[in-house]
Amino acid sequence: MKVELEGVTKRFGGVTAVEGLTLEIPSGALVALLGPSGCGKSTTLYLLAGVLKPTAGTIRFDGRVVNDVLPQHRNIGMVFQSYALYPHMTVYDNIAFPLRMQKQPEAAIRRRVHDYAELVQVAHLLDRRPAELSGGQP
Ligand SMILES: Nc1ncnc2c1ncn2[C@@H]1O[C@H](COP(=O)(O)OP(=O)(O)OP(=O)(O)O)[C@@H](O)[C@H]1O
Ligand SMILES: [Mg+2]
Structure with a gap:
């Protein structure tokens, strides 16, 4: 674009x-x-x-x-300078949130969340909440 x-x-x-x-x-x-x-x-x-x-x-x-x-x-993604994570949601749900807002099918969301999590090496942390991560993991 x-x-x-x-x-x-x-x-x-x-x-x-x-x-x-x-x-x-x-x-x-x-x-x-x-x-x-x-x-x-x-x-x-x-x-x-x-x-x-x-x-x-x-x-x-x-x-x-x-x-x-x-x-x-606008279909624009943004990563904030300070972490803007939903504290009550798991890592999985934080990553899935914008895809859910786009009303993507749940199976496609699951695949993409796992792909992104693999890419940035947080696949083992998907069930945690932001407060349960180290300083660099978010
Ligand atoms: N909501 C706001 N109200 C008033 N001034 C603001 C607001 N947001 C930013 N500014 C001012 O506008 C200017 C630009 O801010 P901006 O956050 O875009 O800078 P930046 O280049 O991202 O800086 P940094 O490298 O510190 O992140 C600064 O002088 C800042 O103080
Ligand atoms: Mg800035």
């Missing part, structure tokens, strides 16, 4: 978190935003996910303006 930002600005009251960001990311590209603390990296990701709305500017996915598309309709 091609991602375009054109003159994207985000203000929080008097604070300008992102100012006039113009960027085109071709489909399939792997891009890192690098910059000092407070320069607006996380805010930019929130804008792409739709958690925040730009104060000005345009965000396009494959040419379609998504400024007013809600997060649940």
Whole structure:
């Protein structure tokens, strides 16, 4: 999916978190935003996910303006800077949650949860809750 930002600005009251960001990311590209603390990296990701709305500017996915598309309709995944895990859910249910929200069939969810868990080597922890993990395991 091609991602375009054109003159994207985000203000929080008097604070300008992102100012006039113009960027085109071709489909399939792997891009890192690098910059000092407070320069607006996380805010930019929130804008792409739709958690925040730009104060000005345009965000396009494959040419379609998504400024007013809600997060649940954007098909954007996000890993938060601080772990955003549901404390009352097991590791399995935390991984399955977004797939359940997409109403995927339970068998497909089970397969994908196990595949992801194998990939990041947490398959043996699927029945635990976040509080029962070590610092690096989440
Ligand atoms: N909800 C908010 N209200 C007011 N100011 C905010 C808010 N969120 C972020 N800011 C400010 O906007 C600027 C950009 O913040 P952001 O979190 O995007 O930075 P960052 O590049 O991700 O920094 P870090 O590397 O520390 O994670 C900072 O000056 C921050 O204090
Ligand atoms: Mg950040």
